[in-house]
Amino acid sequence: MAQPARLAPATEPWKDPAARPYVRIEGVTKTFGKVHACDDISLDVYRGEFFALLGGSGSGKSTLLRILAGFEAPDSGRVLIDGVDVTALPPYRRPVNMMFQSYALFPHMSVAQNIGFGLKQDGMPAGAIRDRVQQMLELVQMPQLGNRKPDQLSGGQRQRVALARALAKQPKLLLLDEPLGALDKRLRERTQFELVNIQERVGTTFVMVTHDQEEAMTMSSRIAVMDAGRIVQVSTPAALYEYPSTRFVAEFIGGINLFEGRVLGHDAAAGIVRIACDALEGGVLQARHPDPLPEGTAVSVAVRPEKIDVHEAAPPRADNVAAGKVRDIAYLGDVSIYHVETASGAEVRVQETHVERSSEPHYDWGDTLWLTWPATAAVVLTA
Ligand code: ADP
Ligand code: MG
Numbered sequence: 140m141a142q143p144a145r146l147a148p149a150t151e152p153w154k155d156p157a158a159r160p161y162v163r164i165e166g167v168t169k170t171f172g173k174v175h176a177c178d179d180i181s182l183d184v185y186r187g188e189f190f191a192l193l194g195g196s197g198s199g200k201s202t203l204l205r206i207l208a209g210f211e212a213p214d215s216g217r218v219l220i221d222g223v224d225v226t227a228l229p230p231y232r233r234p235v236n237m238m239f240q241s242y243a244l245f246p247h248m249s250v251a252q253n254i255g256f257g258l259k260q261d262g263m264p265a266g267a268i269r270d271r272v273q274q275m276l277e278l279v280q281m282p283q284l285g286n287r288k289p290d291q292l293s294g295g296q297r298q299r300v301a302l303a304r305a306l307a308k309q310p311k312l313l314l315l316d317e318p319l320g321a322l323d324k325r326l327r328e329r330t331q332f333e334l335v336n337i338q339e340r341v342g343t344t345f346v347m348v349t350h351d352q353e354e355a356m357t358m359s360s361r362i363a364v365m366d367a368g369r370i371v372q373v374s375t376p377a378a379l380y381e382y383p384s385t386r387f388v389a390e391f392i393g394g395i396n397l398f399e400g401r402v403l404g405h406d407a408a409a410g411i412v413r414i415a416c417d418a419l420e421g422g423v424l425q426a427r428h429p430d431p432l433p434e435g436t437a438v439s440v441a442v443r444p445e446k447i448d449v450h451e452a453a454p455p456r457a458d459n460v461a462a463g464k465v466r467d468i469a470y471l472g473d474v475s476i477y478h479v480e481t482a483s484g485a486e487v488r489v490q491e492t493h494v495e496r497s498s499e500p501h502y503d504w505g506d507t508l509w510l511t512w513p514a515t516a517a518v519v520l521t522a
Pocket of ligand 2: 200201202
């Protein structure tokens with residue numbers, strides 16, 4: 140997984156029951172004909188967060204963002220910003236600005252005129268506009284480029300001008316809909332860091348829509364995963380990766396092994412659940428699970444490839460052992476991913492980190508490997 144671009148926040152207001160959310164979405168539903176674009180969504184976002192709405196195409200992310208901005212009215216539910224019910228307020232009466240996927244810079248205006256456009260409309264004096272525009276140009280590291288026209292800029296520079304324009308009116312809340320969607324992959328990765336950096340400097344609360352899980356993971360303080368108009372999980376990136384709450388989230392975040400099985404029993408003292416699963420040696424999978432689960436419950440067990448240890452011979456003892464043959468190897472530079480097929484026909488992906496960047500994968504096609512992982516590395520999913 141890519142490294143998070145942001146430092147861990149000093150405080151985690153969502154863990155403090157007394158903390159007041161800056162944005163509160165209460166039971167918001169929006170339908171278009173038969174489509175539930177947003178289906179009874181409730182969500183709190185705290186001041187200074189870089190919050191991501193993550194989901195596949197059509198999951199309702201943009202609709203929720205447009206409801207926050209005031210471009211769309213919910214059928215039911217409320218939106219509060221800083222404690223004020225803004226549900227009935229038009230966009231321009233909200234302390235909110237939105238940056239669209241297509242930046243829609245005015246082609247005939249200079250960069251400076253683009254950035255100052257909203258300020259001029261608001262009747263800000265020319266001198267104050269000039270100062271603010273210069274401040275914004277410096278913020279996005281383009282202090283010399285105010286006189287350029289948009290067509291004299293690179294894609295990344297246009298994206299930064301759009302950001303500067305969106306921040307010029309100093310909104311309390313900035314909404315970004317796939318802000319990096321128009322950039323190619325390399326530029327997008329660099330711009331992710333810049334955007335996080337700028338957000339931390341201005342301190343504005345950001346809510347960003349993206350369908351790119353890696354982008355959400357690297358940029359955000361927290362992520363809400365959306366599916367079919369509903370929020371399925373809200374977590375920090377690390378918690379989402381380590382503790383997906385449903386199969387959907389586990390698969391969406393990607394690169395995970397899912398084992399299917401039925402609960403055999405629960406050791407309450409150890410907090411370990413035993414699951415019948417024929418992909419494992421002995422036919423039993425052990426996973427840490429604090430709450431008892433009734434015998435016979437169908438579960439999926441998620442195990443990250445990097446949590447699995449690889450052995451060339453049968454290991455002495457482990458909570459979980461699977462054995463199989465290497466069917467595929469993906470060499471990714473600093474790591475290799477092995478696809479191991481067990482006798483039961485299950486495929487298990489394991490990750491091996493190379494100590495030296497140049498070193499070759501250790502194992503070969505057809506090799507028999509034993510895989511082990513502790514019960515604590517397995518997450519039991521019942522939904
Ligand atoms: P996302 O941004 O996650 O891709 P959207 O919020 O754009 O999803 O759309 C969610 C669902 O609502 C989709 O099925 C989409 O077709 C539908 N939808 C969104 N806006 C409209 C609209 N103005 N009219 C009709 N259907 C819409
Ligand atoms: Mg969208």
